[in-house]
Amino acid sequence: MTSQTSIKKLPPIKEDVNTLKQRVQDLEREVAQYKSRLEELRKAKNNLIIKKTTEYVKTGSPAQTNTREKSTASPQETEQAPPANSQYAEELEKMVQTLQDELGEARNLIAALKIENEELKVELDQKKKFFDEELARSMNKNEEYKREIKQWEIMYKEWMQMMEDRVTNINRTHQILQQCIRPPTEDSTSN
Numbered sequence: 001m002t003s004q005t006s007i008k009k010l011p012p013i014k015e016d017v018n019t020l021k022q023r024v025q026d027l028e029r030e031v032a033q034y035k036s037r038l039e040e041l042r043k044a045k046n047n048l049i050i051k052k053t054t055e056y057v058k059t060g061s062p063a064q065t066n067t068r069e070k071s072t073a074s075p076q077e078t079e080q081a082p083p084a085n086s087q088y089a090e091e092l093e094k095m096v097q098t099l100q101d102e103l104g105e106a107r108n109l110i111a112a113l114k115i116e117n118e119e120l121k122v123e124l125d126q127k128k129k130f131f132d133e134e135l136a137r138s139m140n141k142n143e144e145y146k147r148e149i150k151q152w153e154i155m156y157k158e159w160m161q162m163m164e165d166r167v168t169n170i171n172r173t174h175q176i177l178q179q180c181i182r183p184p185t186e187d188s189t190s191n
Contacts, residue, residue: 017113024106027099034096041089 020110027103031096031099034092038092
């Protein structure tokens with residue numbers, strides 16, 4: 001197997017990170033179970049090989065006594081045909097290897113997700129900072145606009161008061177001029 005030193009950026013995963021962590025724990029438990037089962041099978045195989053080391057009886061003429069002799073051959077020499085469980089053990093080893101590979105892939109995925117999560121946190125912090133700065137600028141501008149509007153309102157009220165005073169003065173002046181221009185009325189001469 002070749003190990004990859006760089007982790008590719010993965011597309012967003014629809015599964016929850018907690019679900020992936022749970023899956024990793026399940027796989028680890030399953031690998032542990034298979035390892036213990038494999039160890040049991042290896043012990044059973046070794047016991048079978050040891051039991052195959054048999055005692056041979058030499059027989060000769062009836063005058064000779066029977067002597068027993070133990071085989072001193074190594075377990076590899078005595079084991080000519082593989083035991084029936086070897087195929088099961090191989091399959092079990094393959095399954096353990098597959099599960100270990102899946103576990104490694106899941107760990108790589110979790111590592112990649114952690115990296116992506118950190119990148120997203122940094123991006124979120126940057127955008128939050130930018131948003132806060134923009135909000136502060138907008139609030140300052142809003143306050144400036146409110147002050148300007150208040151100043152314009154004061155100026156407008158002053159101008160309106162001044163215009164009303166002028167209109168009032170013009171109306172008085174107009175009345176005075178109207179009185180001066182009118183000929184005296186008959187009612188005023190008869191008195």
